[in-house]
Amino acid sequence: MTAVMTRPAAVPVPPAPTVHGLRFELVKLLSQWRIRLMLLGCWVAPALLVAVVSDQSSLPSDTVFGRWMGQSGWAGPLVVLTFCCSWVLPLVTSLVAGDVFAVEDRLGTWRHLLVAVRSPRRIFVSKALAALVVTLVLTIGLALSSVVGGLVAVGDQPLVGLSGQSIASGDAAVAVLLAWGIALVPTLAFAAVGLLGSVLLGRSPMGLLVPAVLALALQLVQMLPLPVAVRVSLPSWAFLAWRGLFTEPTQPGPIVLGVVVSALWAVAATALAYRLFLRRDFTDLAQDGLGRRALAVGVAPLAALLVATVAVITATTDASGSGIDRGKLQTSLATAYAHLYRLQTRELHRPDVTEAQLRTSATCDKGGSLVAASASSGPGTDWRCVVVWHIPGARATGSAIYQLDVTADGRYVADGDGPQEVNGFFQVRTSTGDAPNPLWQFDGSVELISPTSKG
Structure with missing residues (x-):
């Protein structure tokens, strides 16, 4: 009589909870010295800058609201916002979102992460949410620090708007916070492009530079005599559209279009990054990102989105020529x-x-x-x-x-x-x-x- 040995059925191990993955990704981001340095700079530097500049006899009159920094504490946050929209916010998205996937390629830790989490989908969600949280914290720091610096250095006086009207301090406070909120939407669009570049290019340093390079290219494009429909269809337009909050009457058209376009870019770039990330073969140790062949897969849909946006805005608004007559x-x-x-x-x-x-x-x-x-x-x-x-x-x-x-x-x-x-x-x-x-x-x-x- 012989005994038959049977193996116990393997019990499937469920993936790690998304909350645990998010906590782990936040710890990894916040442990980097450059992220800590940015946090310190975003929460301290704007207040010092506004306080020092507001006390000078020579003010940055070439910047919107710069000539009013010595008259109202609400002008300083708008000067900081103008500078951040040009350089700081795209750079923040490059250093945070542009490196959140590429760092695993450089360190060779994809296998360990997959074994620990057991779900590529949850890995992507955790990394994207961690980049979003850090970007929000940095942006909020820039806004609050500049507001505190302006109010402490100058005071809570009324602000002169872009139509020459006097804006009461309470209304100015609401408008300043709304302006920073509007600028947050294109910041998220650039962060999504950073995620896409990080997935596409792997350990290549170009993935880290994608949002910054895109921001520089769009700034140069904005200087060209483009039709207004093309100008408003760019994801960086909302970085300028917030000025419509400070005119009399307000200019809701450019603001709404800028926010919608930036939101579309954020959703499209994130969806592309998610799709390409799930298609990656993590069993191939020699694979570094998805290669140059995948650039067309990531760039072509965004170019198609730009063309479609231009067509819709041209057909549904009074956009014609430069928009200036x-x-x-x-x-x-x-x-x-x-x-x-x-x-x-x-x-x-x-x-x-x-x-x-x-x-x-x-x-x-x-x-x-x-x-x-x-x-x-x-x-x-x-x-x-x-x-x-x-x-x-x-x-x-x-x-x-x-x-x-x-x-x-x-x-x-x-x-x-x-x-x-x-x-x-x-x-x-x-x-x-x-x-x-x-x-x-x-x-x-x-x-x-x-x-x-x-x-």
Whole structure:
């Protein structure tokens, strides 16, 4: 009689919980010296920068809201936001999301991670969520630090908007926080592109640079005379669209389009990274990422998304040409001048007037008499405008000349060119001392796309 030996049935081991994987990925990220250094810098450097710059006699007037840093504590966070949208936020996404998958290729730890987690899907989710959490913490640090620095150094005074209007401190606080929230959406889009680059390129250093290189390329593209439909379809447009919160009336069209486009890029790039990551063969130890062949798989869908977005915006909005024309510029300039004239009146302790009493209007031309009237559109440094207003209680009218530098994104800088007693000097003399002349030089914004749709 013989005994038959039977093996016990193998009990399947369930994958590790996603929460444990997320905690593990957060520990790995926060243990890196560069992440810790960024955390320290994002939570401390903006406050120090705003406090130091606000106390200087020479302010960054070439930056939006820079000339108001000494007058309102809410201007500093917007100056920091402008700088962060250009360089800091794309760099943050490069160092966090652009390396979250590539680090496993460099260290050769994919096999150990798969054995521990036992689910490629949960590995991807854990890494993506860890990159999202760290990116959020860094961005929130930049916002809160700059706000604290501005309020401590200058105070909670009203802010002058891009239409010359005075924004109460409470409304300014809400608008500043909303502006940072809007900028967070394209930051997530660049983070998603970083995830995609990290999956595609493996241990190659180019995967780490993908978001930063994309941001630099888009900045160069934004300087070109592109049609407004193409400009708004770029994932970086929301980095500029937040300015519409500080105009009167607000400019919701560009803001909504910028947020939607950035969100679409974030979803599309994350979905592509997820799909390509699950298709990777982790049993091949010689495989380093998915290779150059997979670049077309990752780049082509994003290019198709850009083309589709341009087509939809062109078909459903009033987007045409550069979006900058004489009528929009004259209306924006006249509105800003009327508000700033009242601000100057209060500084000089003159009787207050209303915009209705001033009946301000502006006449602009581009390129002088050498350019036809029909060609007065588009960005350029050759805009010349004459502002006319009515003086209450007198038959005479006042006039002032401005040279305008209009950029392709709709921002313009109006530089006063006389008369001297109105906009000819940087400061005006008041009964309490010299004060900044709000009419000497000021920023404005033209709405490139209005919310009115075709048909």
